[in-house]
Amino acid sequence: MSPNYMRSFSEGCLRPPTVIGQFHTLFFGSIRMFFLGVLGFAVYGNEALHFSCDPDKREVNLFCYNQFRPITPQVFWALQLVIVLVPGAFFHLYAACKSIKQEDILQKSFYTSFYIFSVFLRIILEVVAFWLQIQLFGFKVNAIYMCDVGALEKKFNITRCMVPEHFEKTIFLIAMYTFTVITVILCVAEIFEISCRRLGLIKTQ
Numbered sequence: 001m002s003p004n005y006m007r008s009f010s011e012g013c014l015r016p017p018t019v020i021g022q023f024h025t026l027f028f029g030s031i032r033m034f035f036l037g038v039l040g041f042a043v044y045g046n047e048a049l050h051f052s053c054d055p056d057k058r059e060v061n062l063f064c065y066n067q068f069r070p071i072t073p074q075v076f077w078a079l080q081l082v083i084v085l086v087p088g089a090f091f092h093l094y095a096a097c098k099s100i101k102q103e104d105i106l107q108k109s110f111y112t113s114f115y116i117f118s119v120f121l122r123i124i125l126e127v128v129a130f131w132l133q134i135q136l137f138g139f140k141v142n143a144i145y146m147c148d149v150g151a152l153e154k155k156f157n158i159t160r161c162m163v164p165e166h167f168e169k170t171i172f173l174i175a176m177y178t179f180t181v182i183t184v185i186l187c188v189a190e191i192f193e194i195s196c197r198r199l200g201l202i203k204t205q
Contacts, residue, residue, distance in 0.1 A: 016088075017105040017115065018197075020190040027186065032179050033081065040074050043165065043172050047072075050164035053147060064147035064161045073137060073169075077176060080129040084183075087121035106197050116191055123187045130180045139177070141169040 016022055051065045091114060095105065105111045143166045150157040163169070 016190075017102045018190050018193050020186060020193050021119075024183070024186040024190065028081075028084075028183060032183075035175065035179070036074070036077050036081070039172065040077065043168050044072065044074050047164060047169075051161060053159050053161040055159075059152065060147075060149060060159065061161075063149060063152055064145070064159065067147055068145050068161065068163070071136065073173075073176075076133065076136065080125075080180075084122055084125045084129070087118040087125070091115055091118040106194060112194060112198065116194060119187050119191055123184055126180050126184050126187070130177065130184075133173075133177065133180075137173055139170075139173060141166040141173065 016025060047069075048065050051061060051068070053060045053064050094100075094114070095102075095111070100111060105115055141163055143163055145161040145163055147159050147161050148157060149159050
């Protein structure tokens with residue numbers, strides 16, 4: 001891919017054709033990623049090391065932590081961010097390859113429909129991620145986790161495990177749910193803005 005294509009692609013990703021899309025990029029690319037990268041590491045970075053069970057043995061702790069966290073929250077949210085970016089990135093890659101200017105996207109029906117479709121995919125992916133987060137992490141992190149260690153062939157089947165900083169993790173969970181909801185709202189608002197522009201209710205610059 002030539003440098004011109006790469007420049008057009010990067011400009012398209014950073015400067016979507018709508019005002020709300022540009023705000024979404026700022027929100028998504030700055031606040032959300034900063035929150036996850038910095039605060040997420042601070043809250044979840046050493047969780048596995050401080051997760052302890054009774055008896056406090058390495059094999060029991062490791063087994064129960066893997067049961068408690070089938071996937072770590074940081075990995076899940078990082079995957080969510082990357083996957084949600086794919087539809088928009090694919091559209092802007094297409095636009096760069098076809099030499100489509102940003103101001104032309106909302107002028108031609110095919111380009112507009114394609115762009116709206118990418119925004120719809122973003123909404124669907126965010127909703128799916130929201131549902132998966134509920135299934136994996138719930139809305140609250142309890143201080144005690146009851147672990148089934150029957151597979152380890154111990155004399156006991158259930159053991160109590162202490163979850164470190166459970167209150168901070170609960171706050172962080174709610175924050176990530178909130179970010180997802182805000183992102184979906186911004187996507188819906190962007191589609192509304194596009195519709196208004198197409199109907200002539202908002203003048204296109």
